[in-house]
Amino acid sequence: MTMEKEYIPEVVELKWQKIWEDTNLFSVNVNRQKKKYYLLEMFPYPSGNIHMGHVRNYAIGDVVARYKRMQGYNVLHPMGWDAFGMPAENAAIANNVHPAKWTYKNIDSMRSQLKRLGFSYDWGREVTTCKPEYYRWEQLLFVKMFEKGMAYRKKAFVNWCNQCQTVLANEQVEAGRCWRCGGEVVQKELDQWFFRITDYADDLLDYCNRLPGWPDKVVTMQKNWIGKSVGAEIYFPLENGNGHIPVFTTRHDTVFGATFMCMAPEHPLVMKLAAGTDREEEVKAFVERMKRQDKIKRTSEDYEKEGVFVGAYCINPLTKRRMPIFTANFALMEYGTGAVMAVPAHDQRDFEFARKYGLDIIVVIQPEGETLNPQDMTRAYTGEGIMVRSAPFNGMKNVEALDAIAAYLEEKKLGRRKVNFRLRDWGISRQRYWGTPIPIIYCDNCGVVPVPEKDLPVVLPEDAEMLEGGRSPLPALDDFVKTRCPRCGSSSARRETDTMDTFVESSWYFERYCSPHYDEGMFDPEAVGYWMPVDQYIGGIEHAILHLLYARYFTRVLKEFGFLNYKEPFTRLLTQGMVRRETVKCPDHGFLYPEEAILKDGDRLCKYCGSHVEIGRTEKMSKSKKNVVDPNALIEKYGADTLRLFSLFAAPPEKDLDWSDQGVEGASRFLKRVWRLVRDNLDRLDGVKPYDGGEELGRDLRQLHRKIHQTIKRVTSDIETRFHFNTAISAVMELVNSVQAMRESAFTDRLGRSVLKLALESIVLLLSPIVPHVAEELWAALGHSKSVLDVPWPKYSKDAIEEDTILIVAQVNGKVRSRFYVASDADDETIKETALADERIVARISDRPIRKVIVVHKKLVNIVV
RNA sequence: GCCUGGGUGGCGGAAUAGGUAGACGCAAGGGACUUAAAAUCCCUUGGAGCUUGUCUCCGUGCGGGUUCGAUUCCCGCCCCAGGCACCA
Numbered sequence: 041m042t043m044e045k046e047y048i049p050e051v052v053e054l055k056w057q058k059i060w061e062d063t064n065l066f067s068v069n070v071n072r073q074k075k076k077y078y079l080l081e082m083f084p085y086p087s088g089n090i091h092m093g094h095v096r097n098y099a100i101g102d103v104v105a106r107y108k109r110m111q112g113y114n115v116l117h118p119m120g121w122d123a124f125g126m127p128a129e130n131a132a133i134a135n136n137v138h139p140a141k142w143t144y145k146n147i148d149s150m151r152s153q154l155k156r157l158g159f160s161y162d163w164g165r166e167v168t169t170c171k172p173e174y175y176r177w178e179q180l181l182f183v184k185m186f187e188k189g190m191a192y193r194k195k196a197f198v199n200w201c202n203q204c205q206t207v208l209a210n211e212q213v214e215a216g217r218c219w220r221c222g223g224e225v226v227q228k229e230l231d232q233w234f235f236r237i238t239d240y241a242d243d244l245l246d247y248c249n250r251l252p253g254w255p256d257k258v259v260t261m262q263k264n265w266i267g268k269s270v271g272a273e274i275y276f277p278l279e280n281g282n283g284h285i286p287v288f289t290t291r292h293d294t295v296f297g298a299t300f301m302c303m304a305p306e307h308p309l310v311m312k313l314a315a316g317t318d319r320e321e322e323v324k325a326f327v328e329r330m331k332r333q334d335k336i337k338r339t340s341e342d343y344e345k346e347g348v349f350v351g352a353y354c355i356n357p358l359t360k361r362r363m364p365i366f367t368a369n370f371a372l373m374e375y376g377t378g379a380v381m382a383v384p385a386h387d388q389r390d391f392e393f394a395r396k397y398g399l400d401i402i403v404v405i406q407p408e409g410e411t412l413n414p415q416d417m418t419r420a421y422t423g424e425g426i427m428v429r430s431a432p433f434n435g436m437k438n439v440e441a442l443d444a445i446a447a448y449l450e451e452k453k454l455g456r457r458k459v460n461f462r463l464r465d466w467g468i469s470r471q472r473y474w475g476t477p478i479p480i481i482y483c484d485n486c487g488v489v490p491v492p493e494k495d496l497p498v499v500l501p502e503d504a505e506m507l508e509g510g511r512s513p514l515p516a517l518d519d520f521v522k523t524r525c526p527r528c529g530s531s532s533a534r535r536e537t538d539t540m541d542t543f544v545e546s547s548w549y550f551e552r553y554c555s556p557h558y559d560e561g562m563f564d565p566e567a568v569g570y571w572m573p574v575d576q577y578i579g580g581i582e583h584a585i586l587h588l589l590y591a592r593y594f595t596r597v598l599k600e601f602g603f604l605n606y607k608e609p610f611t612r613l614l615t616q617g618m619v620r621r622e623t624v625k626c627p628d629h630g631f632l633y634p635e636e637a638i639l640k641d642g643d644r645l646c647k648y649c650g651s652h653v654e655i656g657r658t659e660k661m662s663k664s665k666k667n668v669v670d671p672n673a674l675i676e677k678y679g680a681d682t683l684r685l686f687s688l689f690a691a692p693p694e695k696d697l698d699w700s701d702q703g704v705e706g707a708s709r710f711l712k713r714v715w716r717l718v719r720d721n722l723d724r725l726d727g728v729k730p731y732d733g734g735e736e737l738g739r740d741l742r743q744l745h746r747k748i749h750q751t752i753k754r755v756t757s758d759i760e761t762r763f764h765f766n767t768a769i770s771a772v773m774e775l776v777n778s779v780q781a782m783r784e785s786a787f788t789d790r791l792g793r794s795v796l797k798l799a800l801e802s803i804v805l806l807l808s809p810i811v812p813h814v815a816e817e818l819w820a821a822l823g824h825s826k827s828v829l830d831v832p833w834p835k836y837s838k839d840a841i842e843e844d845t846i847l848i849v850a851q852v853n854g855k856v857r858s859r860f861y862v863a864s865d866a867d868d869e870t871i872k873e874t875a876l877a878d879e880r881i882v883a884r885i886s887d888r889p890i891r892k893v894i895v896v897h898k899k900l901v902n903i904v905v
Numbered sequence: 906g907c908c909u910g911g912g913u914g915g916c917g918g919a920a921u922a923g924g925u926a927g928a929c930g931c932a933a934g935g936g937a938c939u940u941a942a943a944a945u946c947c948c949u950u951g952g953a954g955c956u957u958g959u960c961u962c963c964g965u966g967c968g969g970g971u972u973c974g975a976u977u978c979c980c981g982c983c984c985c986a987g988g989c990a991c992c993a
Contacts, residue, residue: 085993125993198991209991257909261988264908374990463990470991542993582987584909617911618987660987689930690917696910696986703917703931710930716945757921766918770929777929849925854974856925858959880959894973900924904973 043722043821047715049679053813057158065827066160068116070570077113078571079105080550080610082579082587083120083167086146087127090153091661092619092669092687092699093580099684099810100616100693100763101578102159106809107759109160110833116571117160118553120167121147124175124475124542126209132506139474140502143170153672157680158812160829165556169545174552175476176497177562178544183479183490184601190236193488196467197306197331200228204509207471216332220509227306227331232469233478233538237593241266241461243607244592253612255694258584265585267462272446274381274455276301278313279353279362285309288376288460291386292445293438296430297404298356298381301365302347302393304373305330310350313365317351323367330369345370345393356381357454358430368393374464384420385412391420404430405438466590468541473504473512475539483525483533492526498535512537546587547594550574550609561603568604577610581694582660584615614763617696621667623656631656631666658698669699681811682708688765688810711814714776714807718800718818724787725822730798731791733837740786741795744778748795748802749840751775755806756833765810772806775799797822805834850875851902852884868895875901 044051060066081101084094105117121143128139135142147168154161167174185191199208203223207230212219237244245266248259271290278284285301303310305327314323326348347368354363370389371380384394384401394401401414405425412421427433433441433448449455469478477498479491491498501520504513514520514537525533548562554571555564579587588610595609624632626646637644637653644653661668674683686707691697731737737745751771758768779799787796801822808815808828819828843864848871850858858880862871872895875881881903888905895901 082993087993122993127992207991210989211992213991261909265989267908467990472991541991546993580987580993581910582993585988586990587993620986658985662992692918694910695918698917700916700931706930706932712944762921764921767921767929770919773929847925851924851974854924854972859925892973894924896924900974902924902973 043719043817045719047712047814049681049711049814052817053156053158053680056813056816057155059816060158060160060827063827065829066117066162067164068114068162070567071114072570074114075112076116076571076575077108078116078550078574078576079108080118080553080574080577082577082583083122083546083549084150085122085125085127086143086150087663088146088149090150090157090671092671093661095157095671095683096619096687096693096697097578097580097616098154098157098159099687100614100765102684102812103688103759103765103809104576104578104763105160106812106829107833109829110805110809110831112832115160116553117162118165118167118556119154119159119161119163120165120549120553120556121150121169122542122546122549123147123168123170124539124545126472126474128474129472129506129510133508133510138502139506140170143474156675157671157684160812165553167549167552167556169476169542169549170474170500172497172499173559175500175545177552178476178540178548179479179491179496179498180493181548181562181597181601182540183493183496185235185597186480186490190239190597191233191468192236193231193233195229196232196234197227197229198232198471199225201225201509204511206510216334224332226328230469230471232467233480233536233540234465234467234469235593235597237466237590238461238463240593240596241268241463242459243596244463244589247592247608251608251613254610255613255615258581258588258613258615261584262589265463265589268459269462270457270459272449272455273377273458274357274449276354276357276363276379276381279355285354285365285379286377287379287381288458289381290460291383292449292455293427293441294383294386294404295356295358295381295445296427296433297383297385297402298359298363299361299384299394299400299402300363300382301354302368302371302380302382302390303350303365304371304378305367305369306373307367307371307378309379310367313352314350319349319351322348323350326367330367333369345389345396347393347397349397357452364399366393366397375462376460385414385417386420386422388420388422391417402429404428466541466543466593468544469538470541471512471537472539473500473506473514475542476500476544477514478536478538478540480536481523481525481533482536483528483530485530486525486527489525489527489533495526500539512539514539543587543590544594547591548598550577550591551598551604562598563603565603572604573606573608574610576612576614578614578616578693581615581617588613614693616693617691618660619697619699620658621661621669621699622658623665623667625654625656627651627654633666633668661699669701674704678704678708679813681814682711685711685769685811689769690766692762692764692766694763710773710776711811713780714803715814715818717776717779718804718821721787721796721800722821724793725797725800728790728793728797730801731794733840735791737791737795740782741792744782744786744799745795746840746843747775747778748799749836752802752806752834752836753841756836759809768806769810772803775803779803802834804828805831846898848875848898849900850878850881851900852881853904854902857881857884864898866898868897871895871898872901875903 079101081097105115109115123143128143131142132139182191199213201208201218201223203221213225216225218225245268248263251259269290272292274287275284314320347366350365350367352365354365356363382390384390385403386405403412403414406412406428407423407425425438427436427438427441446457477500479498481489483489504517507513521535523533523535524531551563551568555567558564591609596607598604599607624634624637626632628649629646636647638647646653659665686704689707754771755768758764786792804815804818815828845861846864848860848862849856858878872893885905890905892904
């Protein structure tokens, strides 16, 4: 048994990475004899370099993958690239590189970084979403969805910069202006493609309660996002007799108090009603102004309610009251029908609006024991009460009237019961270049025609040049746009030039991993049948709603087509917290990298101009904020194992991690200490068998042996049940400390050495999923030839962890006053007697009478006086 | 603004079913080894007090409450973060 004297991470890590690669250690196949375990981490967008968020995410995943493998599972652990997206286009504009070239280059460098970190991926399954061999199947599915009516076209608004003549993403709009040119951003209506996710709203909601392996907070967020509300749709006839306005409400008990109508500024009826009246100009100006406003702000509770009268009236179908129609900032086109029946007495927004514009307020629900008077009200009354001015429902409790009124509306054909969801259909059209082309052809004769299966894929032309301002080059590419209609053969047909939302690719990549080279469809049913669903999915909390909901929806669509037979793709979910760091900003030079701020006399100054820098908010690490840490530099200095160890030790995975540079040093120190511990004992452990529990041990060795087994138990449950690697690591640190604290003479005889060997082997095995390279090296040094990955995970013995004595805490009136040991089999009565006889306790009680004694089994005694 | 989390020493965190607050690590201070430094090892380290003790009091964002006992449960605030549908 020999090993290098010094621990040089780079040497050890490169050596083992080569061995793993040469022996194909991580490649797996369907094996029906073995239990499968599918461990998946969210695949990265290839932005250029791996960042700390990735390191954290993938380190967590790798521990679980390696741990499960040691437990005998056939572990699928793949990696790939979410390769379409906006940053590639931005980079193209900024640096004049083609998005494809930029993306592939990034993939190459990120792949080698991941390899350098020693993650146990089966690289033979790598998936890259911007390749036709991937997105062709997505296009095929789109066509199938189109044919079934699951994909459809409708008008929707986009952010539009007039100056750049481009559609902007929400993040490209800064305070209502274009991030590139600073020009004003307006809402423009375009034809767009949608997926009918709302068809599955109820099912997605139901199954939220059948995801026991998901964090409660994520389930709650999803439920709230879907936002089911049970209510009624009521038809308000227009005064001019041209139809009616349908309104969704959950408070149809208040319909008798509806005195005016509010419509979203985007509502098509608004301009129609105003047309030709003296209101037209004013309404138009208001609508235009609203289209420029931030929707979140516009509808927030404390924002000033405003609106204008559109010059028309509708009729309250129950009271026959003439109701003026307004368009108002707080009404949203996306929710319900885009129109709100305003009941100022019982809705706060309506109340504020009515007060502002002097509109009638009619109380129709009276709280018990109180009489509301519209003149005296300072705010709306939204609580329960008794119905008034609502014949024939007067005297009923409002909660009971809900059902009665719904029935009445249906009977009189004035409305109907309705369930409304906050969830809207998924808009997938992007007016961008770098994405999956939507496989649709527009023909003057045949209309909207899907590209036939045999003509797929519609390949994204990779020779296109990006245009100024970020406009997509596709509409101007005649070779791409001009095509023949597959139905009538007309040569004047045009291709759809919008591409798909990149969330589409990430909604099925986990299925593709099961058979990444399958060329007869999206995936091989056989492989998916074995591997799916994902047993453990791990990714950032920022994906808690959209990505996860879309993936759940897509799985349902695939099931509907009969491609698979489960509804939920992810059995267990772990959402890791963000890696954050403070931002540093110079008044003249903007955001600075931490090293660009120089520390001087306790102040931090800008490297370039010497001004005092401003320490900004602590935020999610991002390149644009320059608050990133480069993992490369850390790997170079400390090695991959130290970086992995530290990122797992710094905080439990679900918690946000505020980065600090200190601390990495400690992780490195610990690995060096373990290295020395093994190295310095190698000679005397040569040929020694680890202690197997057969022989009686002396006190000290028995204690160490107990600690070994307690550590195995602790580490196993920390990994298995909670993913709390930080406490698992501290437990191993404690064991290392215990071994080092032993008297040297304890390990001189054969028995002592066998316990020492057990201790060292346990330390190495327990650490191996976390720091695999150094573990392999030490394991080999201890005389083993197999990879640690194929060694069974250690098991603890119940007998070995039994303590001889236990510590009891003695309290008087809930305050700790003494501690003592008792035999571990002592009963409550003995513990109580011992406490009452304890001199410190006796002194505390003095002559006060004892009122009560509480004994918590094997833990604590509390004496109340 | 809405939805969802979080707040514990100088710092990261621990306390798994309401029962010893601060495990483990970092940083800091002191000491050993060394010609010296690095590395390593040992000790101290939540705050305050004086009577220096197996001492007393305070202390888990703030204010209340439940309980023999609250970091943990309940109510009301404050602050921070994530998401809010075209960042991924």
